[in-house]
Amino acid sequence: MTHSERRIPEATVARLPVYLRCLIELADDRTPTISSERLAEMAGVNAAKVRKDLSYLGSYGTRGVGYDVEFLLFQMSRELGLTQDWPVVIAGVGNLGQALANYGGFTDRGFPIGALVDVDSTKVGTSVAGVTVHHLDELPQLVEAKGIAIGIISTPAAVAQSVSERMTAAGITSILNFSPSVIAVDAKVSVRKVDLAVELQILSFYRRRADGPGSMGPDTTGPDPAAAANVT
Amino acid sequence: MTHSERRIPEATVARLPVYLRCLIELADDRTPTISSERLAEMAGVNAAKVRKDLSYLGSYGTRGVGYDVEFLLFQMSRELGLTQDWPVVIAGVGNLGQALANYGGFTDRGFPIGALVDVDSTKVGTSVAGVTVHHLDELPQLVEAKGIAIGIISTPAAVAQSVSERMTAAGITSILNFSPSVIAVDAKVSVRKVDLAVELQILSFYRRRADGPGSMGPDTTGPDPAAAANVT
DNA sequence: TAGATTGTTAATCGATTAACAATC
DNA sequence: TAGATTGTTAATCGATTAACAATC
Numbered sequence: 001m002t003h004s005e006r007r008i009p010e011a012t013v014a015r016l017p018v019y020l021r022c023l024i025e026l027a028d029d030r031t032p033t034i035s036s037e038r039l040a041e042m043a044g045v046n047a048a049k050v051r052k053d054l055s056y057l058g059s060y061g062t063r064g065v066g067y068d069v070e071f072l073l074f075q076m077s078r079e080l081g082l083t084q085d086w087p088v089v090i091a092g093v094g095n096l097g098q099a100l101a102n103y104g105g106f107t108d109r110g111f112p113i114g115a116l117v118d119v120d121s122t123k124v125g126t127s128v129a130g131v132t133v134h135h136l137d138e139l140p141q142l143v144e145a146k147g148i149a150i151g152i153i154s155t156p157a158a159v160a161q162s163v164s165e166r167m168t169a170a171g172i173t174s175i176l177n178f179s180p181s182v183i184a185v186d187a188k189v190s191v192r193k194v195d196l197a198v199e200l201q202i203l204s205f206y207r208r209r210a211d212g213p214g215s216m217g218p219d220t221t222g223p224d225p226a227a228a229a230n231v232t
Numbered sequence: 233m234t235h236s237e238r239r240i241p242e243a244t245v246a247r248l249p250v251y252l253r254c255l256i257e258l259a260d261d262r263t264p265t266i267s268s269e270r271l272a273e274m275a276g277v278n279a280a281k282v283r284k285d286l287s288y289l290g291s292y293g294t295r296g297v298g299y300d301v302e303f304l305l306f307q308m309s310r311e312l313g314l315t316q317d318w319p320v321v322i323a324g325v326g327n328l329g330q331a332l333a334n335y336g337g338f339t340d341r342g343f344p345i346g347a348l349v350d351v352d353s354t355k356v357g358t359s360v361a362g363v364t365v366h367h368l369d370e371l372p373q374l375v376e377a378k379g380i381a382i383g384i385i386s387t388p389a390a391v392a393q394s395v396s397e398r399m400t401a402a403g404i405t406s407i408l409n410f411s412p413s414v415i416a417v418d419a420k421v422s423v424r425k426v427d428l429a430v431e432l433q434i435l436s437f438y439r440r441r442a443d444g445p446g447s448m449g450p451d452t453t454g455p456d457p458a459a460a461a462n463v464t
Numbered sequence: 465t466a467g468a469t470t471g472t473t474a475a476t477c478g479a480t481t482a483a484c485a486a487t488c
Numbered sequence: 489t490a491g492a493t494t495g496t497t498a499a500t501c502g503a504t505t506a507a508c509a510a511t512c
Contacts, residue, residue, distance in 0.1 A: 099331025182276040
């Protein structure tokens with residue numbers, strides 16, 4: 001029995017949510033079991049990788065049969081910490097911030113919008129997606145009161161660093177940075193970065209070369225390929 | 233003289249846009265030269281990596297001095313294919329699609345919104361961010377007329393595959409997929425995937441473990457990390 | 465010249481993949 | 489039992505990094 005406390009490689013962690021989504025789809029279809037071969041096809045990776053990735057979670061498959069969809073779904077949700085909701089705060093309620101707040105995909109998947117903050121006095125007090133916009137100064141109280149777990153930065157680049165510092169000061173240890181800037185945080189804080197224009201720039205590069213890979217692993221995410229730094 | 237036609241590693245390609253942004257900032261400040269050490273600090277990576285990455289572009293530095301900001305900026309823009317604009321089409325004008333259209337960051341960085349398409353007849357004919365929404369059926373003509381280079385998918389997952397097929401049929405070879413689904417395209421098409429909820433799920437994983445890395449390489453990018461597949 | 469900093473080498477590390485014994 | 493499929497090994501590949509000779 002391979003126990004679950006093995007260290008899971010970063011590249012594997014970045015793929016788990018993709019498998020999770022496939023499993024949800026299979027569960028919706030009432031598919032009882034799935035082979036690594038078919039799961040690989042759904043996830044767009046190869047079967048050996050699926051088996052290796054899943055083996056880090058434990059030996060949850062059955063030789064000759066495959067993986068029990070419901071069971072694997074449960075184990076994977078547990079591993080990803082998705083058996084509970086994690087409320088988020090969005091800092092910066094401009095175009096992008098409003099869009100993220102209105103985008104139902106976060107709430108749907110266990111990340112409800114717990115709070116919105118901005119520094120613009122014309123925005124403070126208004127309501128976006130049914131959530132009142134508070135002043136950034138109220139962040140510590142909001143984090144406390146709403147049990148905020150994750151901070152999303154959708155401010156201009158110029159203030160992203162200072163916003164990240166106020167988030168960490170308020171006790172937030174997970175940050176998703178949409179601003180086009182690298183933020184420095186201390187080692188115990190996790191940061192992921194999504195830069196929309198960077199993705200287009202990478203595509204632009206591959207256009208020139210009669211198209212090389214143009215896809216990525218993690219993050220491709222991200223590592224992503226085009227991804228983040230976690231500087232101390 | 234290391235010539236520029238060396239194959240550039242994917243991980244490096246994903247970092248070039250990050251360096252590019254730093255260089256733009258430096259050029260704005262009229263900083264004439266930059267060392268790998270300082271550029272590394274700005275980009276949130278280590279100096280050896282910067283030097284290795286830049287060496288793939290050519291020997292553009294000067295020992296004892298550093299890199300000429302303007303010159304490196306020009307070379308990097310050229311390498312990334314950013315000396316011209318690449319108009320994009322956004323397919324799916326829901327919450328996310330509208331947000332992307334209104335988000336100025338694309339146009340600002342050389343990716344103007346050339347067209348918007350949807351299948352919803354209540355949306356067709358309306359205008360978003362100053363651009364008229366057309367029916368998806370008109371995609372081939374729009375691609376032709378507007379010189380569309382890149383397709384952005386912000387549709388529901390269920391139709392993403394078919395939209396990607398219509399894009400490639402219309403001659404598009406670069407796709408940025410925001411829908412939470414893996415799309416299969418043929419080998420000559422470049423796809424990158426950005427899944428907003430996946431990023432939060434990855435952060436959720438690292439919360440559990442008294443915080444491991446929580447950052448990534450590529451799409452990151454990669455790879456980021458949480459990123460894409462390019463399946464045939 | 466002395467100091468600074470690149471460009472490249474080589475060692476190391478992590479991720480991918482094919483192959484196959486184990487086993488349902 | 490025969491067929492199917494996992495879990496793991498080991499080989500390979502690609503990315504990172506420290507170190508330092510080259511050279512401005």
